[in-house]
Amino acid sequence: MQSGQELERKPLDAAFLAALRERFGDRLSLSAAILAQHGRSETHYEPSLPDAVVFAHSTEEVVALVALCARFSVPIVPFGAGTSIEGNALPVRGGVSVDLSQMDAIVAVNAGDFDCTVQAGCRREQLNAHLRDLGLFFPIDPGANATIGGMASTRASGTNAVRYGTMREAVLSLTVVTPDARVIRTARRARKSAAGYDLTRLFIGAEGTLGIITEVTLRLHPIPEAVSAAVCGFETIEGAVETVVQAIQCGVPLARIELLDDAQIRAVNAWSKLDLPELPTLFLEFHGSENGVAEQIGTVGALASQNGGGDFQWSNLPEERSRLWRARHEAFYAAVNLRPGAVGWSTDVCVPISRLPECIAETRRDLDGASIPATIVGHVGDGNFHVIFPIDPRSAGELREVEALNDRIVARALAMDGTCTGEHGIGLGKQAALIEELGDAVDLMRTVKRALDPQDLFNPGKIFQL
Incomplete structure (x- = not known):
C-alpha cells in the first residue's frame, strides 16, 4: 500500500493528557483499537495513527479541545465516518483525532x-x-x-x-x-x-x-412528483458517453446519469447479484412531473438508440430503484473484490463535458494495455469519472504501474482544462497535481493557511506542504 507522508511526531505531553482527561473523561481514548480505527479510511494509503481520540459532543467542546491543542502545540484532525478516499483524515503528524460522529443532531x-x-x-x-x-x-x-x-x-x-x-x-x-x-x-x-x-x-x-x-x-x-430509473447497455463506451453529452446539450434535466464500463458491470453483477448484459451501461434517473419525466425519457431514449444503445430496462418501484442505485453506490467494493485480498485505488478527474468522450476513450485504451485490471465508473453528467484499480498491497511493481497510469489520467484531464479531483479532494495524493493545475494560486492558499493557522496544527500535511 502507498505510504502517507509521515511528518515529524512528538509524544503527547503528560500535562496535556491530564488536561484532556479532566475535560473529556471517558470520551478521551488511548485504546489501540480506537486509534487504529481513526488512522485509516477508504484509501490505499498505509494507516497513520493519532496519539489520542476525543469524542466531542458540542461546538463548545471542540472549542475547549482546540484551545488545549493550541496551548500545547498538538496537531488536531477532524474525523467523521472515515470514508474519505485521498487520506484526507489521516493524522500524519499524530496528535488528536477529534471524532465528530456523536455530534449528529x-x-x-x-x-x-x-x-x-x-x-x-x-x-x-x-x-x-x-x-x-x-x-x-x-x-x-x-x-x-x-x-x-x-x-x-x-x-x-x-x-x-x-x-x-x-x-x-x-x-x-x-x-x-x-x-x-x-x-x-x-x-x-x-x-x-x-x-x-x-x-x-x-x-x-x-x-x-x-x-x-x-x-x-x-x-x-x-421530493419529485414522479421518479423513474433505467439502465441501458451500449455497443461501445463512446456511444454511451456521446448519449450523455448530447442529452446535456439538448437541455434534458437529468437527475442522475452514471456510466459503468463492461468491466465494472461484470464486477457489479457478481457483487450485487444482478444479471445486466456485460456492456458499457448507463444508469439513469429522471425527476419531475409525470409528463415531464415521460418527455425526458423519450428524448434520451431516441439519443441512446442513435448511439448504439439497447432497450431501456425500467425500475419504477421504490424498492427496485433502491436496489439499482445501491449496486451503483457499491461499485467501488465490487471492483476491489474482483481480486481477493486487493485494496482499491480510485481516481476522480473531471473535464469539460464536451471533452468527456475523448478523455474516457483514451483512458480506456491506457487501461487495456495495463497488467492490472481496472474499471471505469463515473458521474458523467458533469464530466467526472473514476478509474478503480484493485491492487495487490504487497506488490511495489503494481503500485508503480498504477501511479504511472494515474499520472497519465491526471495529465490528460489537465490538458483538457479539467481538474485532478472532481470530488475526492487533494488530501495526500494529489498535491503535485494541484500545483500543476493552479500554479501560483497554491501560494495564495498557503498564505491563507499561515494567516489562520500559524502553528500548522489543523490537519497538517494535507492539500499542500507549507
Missing part, C-alpha cells in the same frame, strides 16, 4: 424555506430519513453514508450532482471553530448575500486545514 428544519441545520456528525441517510415525511430531501449522495461535516470538508458530490449540484451549492452557512478557538458563523440563511468575503466557500473543501466544521445549514429540495 438535526438542529432545525425550516420546511417553508427549504433548508435545515445539522451538526457535523449527522449522516446523509439519517437526514433523509428524517426529511421524508416532510416531502423534502437532501440530494448530495457520495455513495458512502458519510457525515455532512465530512462532505462539506471535502466538497463532496455524487450521482445527483448533474441536477442538484455539489456541496458547494448545497451549503448555505457553516459554524466553524478556528485555530485560535473562536466560533464563527460564515453566513445567515438568506438565499443570496453580498456581505463581504464568501467565507462559507473558503471552508468548503478545505479538508479541516483552516477550521473544524461543527454545524452546517443546507439547502433542501421537494
Whole structure:
C-alpha cells in the first residue's frame, strides 16, 4: 500500500493528557483499537495513527479541545465516518483525532424555506430519513453514508450532482471553530448575500486545514412528483458517453446519469447479484412531473438508440430503484473484490463535458494495455469519472504501474482544462497535481493557511506542504 507522508511526531505531553482527561473523561481514548480505527479510511494509503481520540459532543467542546491543542502545540484532525478516499483524515503528524460522529443532531428544519441545520456528525441517510415525511430531501449522495461535516470538508458530490449540484451549492452557512478557538458563523440563511468575503466557500473543501466544521445549514429540495430509473447497455463506451453529452446539450434535466464500463458491470453483477448484459451501461434517473419525466425519457431514449444503445430496462418501484442505485453506490467494493485480498485505488478527474468522450476513450485504451485490471465508473453528467484499480498491497511493481497510469489520467484531464479531483479532494495524493493545475494560486492558499493557522496544527500535511 502507498505510504502517507509521515511528518515529524512528538509524544503527547503528560500535562496535556491530564488536561484532556479532566475535560473529556471517558470520551478521551488511548485504546489501540480506537486509534487504529481513526488512522485509516477508504484509501490505499498505509494507516497513520493519532496519539489520542476525543469524542466531542458540542461546538463548545471542540472549542475547549482546540484551545488545549493550541496551548500545547498538538496537531488536531477532524474525523467523521472515515470514508474519505485521498487520506484526507489521516493524522500524519499524530496528535488528536477529534471524532465528530456523536455530534449528529438535526438542529432545525425550516420546511417553508427549504433548508435545515445539522451538526457535523449527522449522516446523509439519517437526514433523509428524517426529511421524508416532510416531502423534502437532501440530494448530495457520495455513495458512502458519510457525515455532512465530512462532505462539506471535502466538497463532496455524487450521482445527483448533474441536477442538484455539489456541496458547494448545497451549503448555505457553516459554524466553524478556528485555530485560535473562536466560533464563527460564515453566513445567515438568506438565499443570496453580498456581505463581504464568501467565507462559507473558503471552508468548503478545505479538508479541516483552516477550521473544524461543527454545524452546517443546507439547502433542501421537494421530493419529485414522479421518479423513474433505467439502465441501458451500449455497443461501445463512446456511444454511451456521446448519449450523455448530447442529452446535456439538448437541455434534458437529468437527475442522475452514471456510466459503468463492461468491466465494472461484470464486477457489479457478481457483487450485487444482478444479471445486466456485460456492456458499457448507463444508469439513469429522471425527476419531475409525470409528463415531464415521460418527455425526458423519450428524448434520451431516441439519443441512446442513435448511439448504439439497447432497450431501456425500467425500475419504477421504490424498492427496485433502491436496489439499482445501491449496486451503483457499491461499485467501488465490487471492483476491489474482483481480486481477493486487493485494496482499491480510485481516481476522480473531471473535464469539460464536451471533452468527456475523448478523455474516457483514451483512458480506456491506457487501461487495456495495463497488467492490472481496472474499471471505469463515473458521474458523467458533469464530466467526472473514476478509474478503480484493485491492487495487490504487497506488490511495489503494481503500485508503480498504477501511479504511472494515474499520472497519465491526471495529465490528460489537465490538458483538457479539467481538474485532478472532481470530488475526492487533494488530501495526500494529489498535491503535485494541484500545483500543476493552479500554479501560483497554491501560494495564495498557503498564505491563507499561515494567516489562520500559524502553528500548522489543523490537519497538517494535507492539500499542500507549507
